[in-house]
Amino acid sequence: MTSELQARALHVLETVFGYPAFRGQQGEIVEHVAGGGDALVLMPTGGGKSLCYQIPALLRDGVGVVVSPLIALMQDQVDALEEVGVRAAFLNSTQTFEETLRIERLVRSGEIDLVYVAPERLLTQRCLELFDASRISLFAIDEAHCVSQWGHDFRPEYIRLSVLHERYPGIPRIALTATADQQTRDEIAHRLQLDDARKFVSSFDRPNIRYSIVEKTTGRKQLLDFITSEHAQDSGIVYCLSRKKVEETAEFLNQNGIRALPYHAGMEYSVRAANQSRFLREDNITMVATIAFGMGIDKPDVRYVCHLDLPKSLEGYYQETGRAGRDGAPASAWMAYGLQDVVLQRRMIDESDADETFKRVLSMKLDAMLGLCETLSCRRMRLLDYFGERSGPCGNCDTCLIPPVQVDGTVPMQKLLSTVYRVDQRFAAGHVIDVLRGAQTERISQWHHDKLTVFGVGADRSEQEWRAIARQAIALGFVTVDHDAYSSLKLTDAARPVLKGEQKVQLRQYQKPVKAKRPSSRAAGSYEELELSRSEQAIFERLRTWRMGTAREHGVPAYVVFQDATLREIAKGKPASLEALRGVSGVGEKKLVSYGDEIVAIINEMM
Template identity: 75%
Template sequence: MEQPGINARAQHILDSVFGYPAFRGQQAEIVEQIALGGDALVLMPTGGGKSLCYQIPALLREGVGVVVSPLIALMQDQVDALDEVGVRAAYLNSTQSFDEMVQTERKLRRGELDLVYVAPERLMTPRCLELLESSKIALFAIDEAHCVSQWGHDFRPEYIKLSVLHERFPEVPRIALTATADQQTREEIIERLQLQNALQFVSSFDRPNIRYQIVEKANARKQLLDFIENEHPGDAGIVYCLSRKKVEEVAEFLNASGVTALPYHAGMETATRSANQSRFLREESIVMVATIAFGMGIDKPDVRFVCHLDLPKSIEGYYQETGRAGRDGAPANAWMAYGLQDVVQQRRMIDQSEADDGFKRVQGAKLDAMLGLCETLSCRRVRLLEYFGQGASPCGNCDTCLNPPVSFDATVPVQKLLSAIYRVDQRFGAMHVMDVLRGVDSDKIKQWQHEQLSVFGIGAERGDAEWRAILRQAIAMGLVAVDHDSFNALKLTDAARPVLRGEKKILLREYQKPVSQRKKGVKPKGYVESDLSTQEQTVFDKLRWWRVETARKHNVPAYVIFHDATMREIAKARPASLDDLRHVSGVGEKKLETYGAEIIALMAELA
């Protein structure tokens, strides 16, 4: 039976504890479903407010909310953020001493906690399960639920065992949350976590504040530096690389170029890696260069850009990684440099993996979708959202909308390429085939007498970069394969036959030479930092300085004190009293009590 006033109580907690005047999207319905004891599967984009969907029901229900989270490195910051708003929170993980663990366990048994964060490995231990059975549990929240999918981009074996929660605690409501799941992954989450009776809440996957941009690789590091210096000087950002070695090299390059950058990958010493992550979260203007091991669950709201120097394996991975930008709703950029070698490398990784054929087929299809996003002639946002089953209109804010690519009938050039591959007996790699096409008089050409072939020089009208672009797109379309067992030799696929016979027309993106960058420090057209006046910007800058000092004293990340969005509202409102400040979004009762007097005093100084 429905509890009276559940929505009113939820609204009161939202306002008084978290400082927000109203729920967004489906938050209110999700909170009600869990608070009344039902299960839910929640798909909501990063920055959409997933945490409130389990934090508020945990405060509404009797007992403690147990949050299963895969990254212990972030639990401290999540607990700090809750502590700042007056919620009794703790975590159980391997970073604690035995005494700290025992103290947390006692609080849990005595009902002195509202929320406790637990890693899945810890949750599955007999000690932890016994602890939970002897405690009053309000709910289980399974964060990053896509980790349960063996077909997914971030599989964690321990997540499969979480079905034990339903078996051992059948009366406790469960909420599984993720920002990234296609239909197949959703079905797997439901099956493996036994959520067949759960209500599904699927929010829009669109992140309209993020501008998607994919450029042709020329000199990737220089292109990255130009992008940061021209569009994001002094901003916090993340740069993703495929290998540990590349992470180290790119971080070193950025530092030498005057950009404060830190490396992060699994091969580093734990203490160094943790220290780098802590600096990124707690300081401003830091660029983190990392493998995809970094970032899951990152709560830093003011990451202004996410860059990829290597092609992600799937659209899910790309969407989740780019989603770490602009969690505060302010404009942000997702930038990628992409080239022929990326296509070859990702294909090789799938072909040479020890997985079974079924898994390889799934991974191949995911890579094809990712390549389709890179090579699309239409709006990138439309292509991205279509992958997740959501229709959309052209956004007007991605690179293909702002600077539409030119398509051309590439049937003849592709026929020339396929013919050259065939004439060299499908035994040579990309560089040699392009030398044959362009009529390059090299020692290798002479050694194999390929200057005598009918295809020698038939593509001399195009440069090397143009042919690389054509070859890259031919591989992406599945007309050409790379044989990694034969020194990356190019081979024709069955799909090439109708093209060679003239039965199929091929449209490709026309190669565009990389353009020189704008003047350093100039934001791109349409990029608006905020709508603050000069006077309001002065107040905002003063508030940021105050926040840095306050965060240092409290030993928490700056955003735990207040988000940029809240400080922008304060700068606009210029509150003269605590009552004025109470009406600013993001200022709950505890923060009003803790920081209110300081902020009002700061406003008076600036009056």
């Protein structure tokens, strides 16, 4: 940064937001945008993307316009800014006409620093004319991956945001996302006319998140065991593919002592919004949701994200798991994955109305997702490699902690493929496995499949083992799932050399689920200073209780008052004066004035 701009930016960072220094590329991005440049920013969830447009908006003359796709979260974003003394507001359909007029007047007169708008609202003639008549400092396009038609969160209205470049060519634009492979990055730049913008790509690594993928057996029971053993008193998110499964899973968790709330697009808006508000404002709640939930969630203390169904792509998986551990403390990304997940995802692609090119892209993205599930190497290496980032084994995923065994699976694969062929490629995986294992079922007798030469040739393996082999056969491209009513397995051309003995097949050896020993916080990539002594823990808990009461009084989520990381630092440092408290990360001038005396009183009371 230039010395003057750098000094101004650091002053805002310290006095408004309470942080002593920029992290990673934040400083470069702030300088570039504050100086009038366009930017495309890829930064992982929890990496501090918001500061990259909030600080330039405060440094430049005029009002910063933030395009945000989720109306439900705008209030919390505005509340968080107001807590640190930034003049912020939003324009969306939840407001009365009088309130809308009031905010529009503030924008026109420049008596506001930041205004949040949904893309649908921004594209209206009324809103564009408002910005025509106002002094705008910058446009920030959050969740910019929504512009990608190949992506997991495509929003048609995002494509039309190119109007900002055409209508306001002299105003800097910054597009931000946590998730984008090279193809998506190129599409964002092209569709938003940011081809000439400076690209900032941070590391995609989230070292504090432990990635674990287990063989799906009992599903919900496995989920319950994971939560109760690892995260019984924590907040978390569980993703399911269907609305029905969301409802059933939330009910199951509640019946078993886990406070859970459902969230999906089929619920009434008021109920959905109330559940989201409770999740953001209360501790120890599990949100069970479809992927409609989570974009833009700022809750920093989500300790786990679970998937009971296979995501469609690595972008979706990374985006969703990234909602865990935004505060940098240890967090878990857990998934239960089985044969039916693969069958269902393949079928959904085949039955979609998309053209063949789009289906091919979807299939490639699913293949990459399956590759992560079936990998024999470090999962984090595989995930980062997808985004073009090289790394070594992380030591903090299940394949690093309990390395899988690679075996020669040529013979069992030949048995599976032969059985698919012998039953005329007309039956689903369950029936094929029954034939392999020599099961005496009514259907096998009806079709005389007990007379086949392959009947019972796989009796030495369990049903779960054969399901794992069938899953890998699909992932390796030897078998496809027909989109008929029966989800029949069919051989591909790639199966021929395997059946003929011309190609060897390496498989991941089936292992019964084993609970991994939880490593220390430091091994999990957390802050070393998270470890508190008994007395420090008591102060921390007292501060959390105070924070909850304060948040209720203000009608905001607890983390808007202070994040856990700030309270931990206070508990360790025990600042006994306002001057000592001023140096704590996360304590800006506004919060020092608002809460300083109360915090110092708590510290002195407990010393």
